[in-house]
Amino acid sequence: MANADNVANQEQAKPSYETYVEQLKAEALAKGFSQTFVDQTFANITFYKRAVKADRNQPERVETLDTYLPKRLPKWKVDRARRLYKEHKELLTKVGEEYGVQPRFIVALWGLETNFGKIMGNYNVVSALSTLAYEGRREAFFKKQLWAALTILDEGHIKVDNMKGSWAGAMGQNQFMPTSFISYAVDGDGDGKKDIWGNQADVFASMANYLKSEGWNDDLTWGRQVKLPEGFDISLAIPKNTGSRKNWLKAWANTEKTLQEWQELGIRRTDGTALPKVDVKAALVFPDDEKGRAYLAYDNYKSLMHWNLSYYFVSSVGHLSDHIKFPPIK
Known part of the structure; x- marks a missing residue:
């Protein structure tokens, strides 16, 4: 009492x-x-x-990335992102060149934050x-x-x-x-x-x-989904719950490796082919857990995590930006 x-x-x-x-x-x-x-x-x-x-009363999330992404990136949003990218291409190109940021990421953030300024x-x-x-x-x-x-x-x-x-x-x-x-x-x-x-x-x-x-590098993309070998040591990935941005960045620094090192550990592209032969470092992240999707995240991933410390949000931005860059072949 x-x-x-x-x-x-x-x-x-x-x-x-x-x-x-x-x-x-x-x-x-x-x-x-x-x-x-x-x-x-x-x-x-x-x-x-x-x-x-x-x-x-902020809702507890009961999603996986596989259920979340289709909701966040429906076809109409992807189509609109591509259309608005073309519509604003002159301005986006100017801004992208001035700040060293690929325009497709600007459009992806715009779309996911406010539905391209509508909400x-x-x-x-x-x-x-x-x-x-x-x-x-x-x-x-x-x-x-x-x-x-x-x-x-x-x-x-x-x-x-x-x-x-x-x-x-x-x-x-x-x-x-x-x-x-x-x-x-x-x-x-x-x-x-x-x-x-x-x-x-x-x-x-x-x-x-x-x-x-926040350190963006327009020579890099955001990351890539990858396939892990059987028996992979999941302790090599950034822990799921680090508690704060500071701790997450510390975990990144402790776990990042070159693509060649990840290749030697058995990690491959999702289609099973070898990782790119470029001198780039990456950290391994599991947006859900080791049974879900796995990504090798590049330095630009850190910039997006500074914007919003959420694997789901950053994955959405990355995938939408990829949809803009790689439209389907007709």
């Missing part, structure tokens, strides 16, 4: 959302934002019950971040995102009523969190604004800048 009483007391001690917003406004003023700006930005603040519910979320970002900070489960994280969002507004890249995103505050056609916007968003067409909501040049350049900043 003592624990229940403590929880009840904590709930009673928690300020109202309106009081909490006033505290946020005071903190914003202390950070140097003007009174007029703060008043205008928080003028129509809303509490989103749906955001709290979504944050507390960006309709939550007011300031309200969503304020709501989730108030909820308290990850208050420090969402307050950090809120201050970044205020910086974006103060710099004039977007108006507060147009700053829409997901329930968690991910914004625009590339679903950048506000801190990612601060770090990676760029003005792709030189108009003085970084508009990842409606300006295609800014959207593509920001995506490319993100990947470039």
Whole structure:
């Protein structure tokens, strides 16, 4: 009963959302934002019950990559990716050459994040971040995102009523969190604004800048699905659950080998033929377990894992990019 009483007391001690917003406004003023700006930005603040519910009840995944990929990459999405790649080829080529990122990966990320800009979320970002900070489960994280969002507004890249995103505050056609916007968003067409909501040049350049900043190498692809020999030592792969990006990168460094070394260990392409004879290092990953698909992942895989630390997401991006590069022969 003592624990229940403590929880009840904590709930009673928690300020109202309106009081909490006033505290946020005071903190914003202390950070140097003007009174007029703060008043205008928080003028129509809303509490989103749906955001709290979504944050507390994120679904547990009961998928395998074999069931996940067909859902994420239906034929209509692959066809649309190919069509939009051709439609925006001039701009994509320019961006790809400037940042050293193959355009097919930009289109793949665009398609998987927001269905090519069609589904960006309709939550007011300031309200969503304020709501989730108030909820308290990850208050420090969402307050950090809120201050970044205020910086974006103060710099004039977007108006507060147009700053829409997901329930968690991910914004625009590339679903950048506000801190990612601060770090990676760029003005792709030189108009003085970084508009990842409606300006295609800014959207593509920001995506490319993100990947470039995280070590992208346009001489490489992302990885390849491979076939393991009987009795293969699965301890040579990156462990499934490393717990954090830092630990995952450490595991990568401890397990990567050259393609020649993997070849000598019996790994082959899925059709049984030899691996490419190129001087490239790769790590072995199992998106599910050793009974599921196996991939040799190249350095660009790390850049994609920085974007989203999910084997399923990165596999989807990789496969969609391959569909764009290798359309079916008619």
